[in-house]
Amino acid sequence: MNEFLLVASAFVLTLVAISLMAILRGPGDPERMMAAQLVGTAGIAGLLLVGTAQGTAATADVALLVALLATFSAIAFVKRGTPRSPDAPEDGS
Numbered sequence: 001m002n003e004f005l006l007v008a009s010a011f012v013l014t015l016v017a018i019s020l021m022a023i024l025r026g027p028g029d030p031e032r033m034m035a036a037q038l039v040g041t042a043g044i045a046g047l048l049l050v051g052t053a054q055g056t057a058a059t060a061d062v063a064l065l066v067a068l069l070a071t072f073s074a075i076a077f078v079k080r081g082t083p084r085s086p087d088a089p090e091d092g093s
């Protein structure tokens with residue numbers, strides 16, 4: 001079973017490497033952000049597969065950290081692209 005999990009994680013991480021090319025060559029910012037979210041999701045899946053195959057619980061913590069960082073990157077992207085209304089205060093509050 002461990003061999004299957006390691007092969008599955010290698011397959012997922014190969015797809016991550018391919019999607020990194022989409023980030024570099026993406027036609028626009030939204031496509032690049034979606035590719036970055038794909039990298040985050042596949043990275044989490046790969047980490048969980050490797051952690052399960054090797055029996056290390058610390059990889060689950062790293063996968064949770066990657067999920068948190070992917071969420072914050074999506075929020076930052078949306079906040080950056082949202083236009084401000086003219087009557088919004090200057091200090092951002």
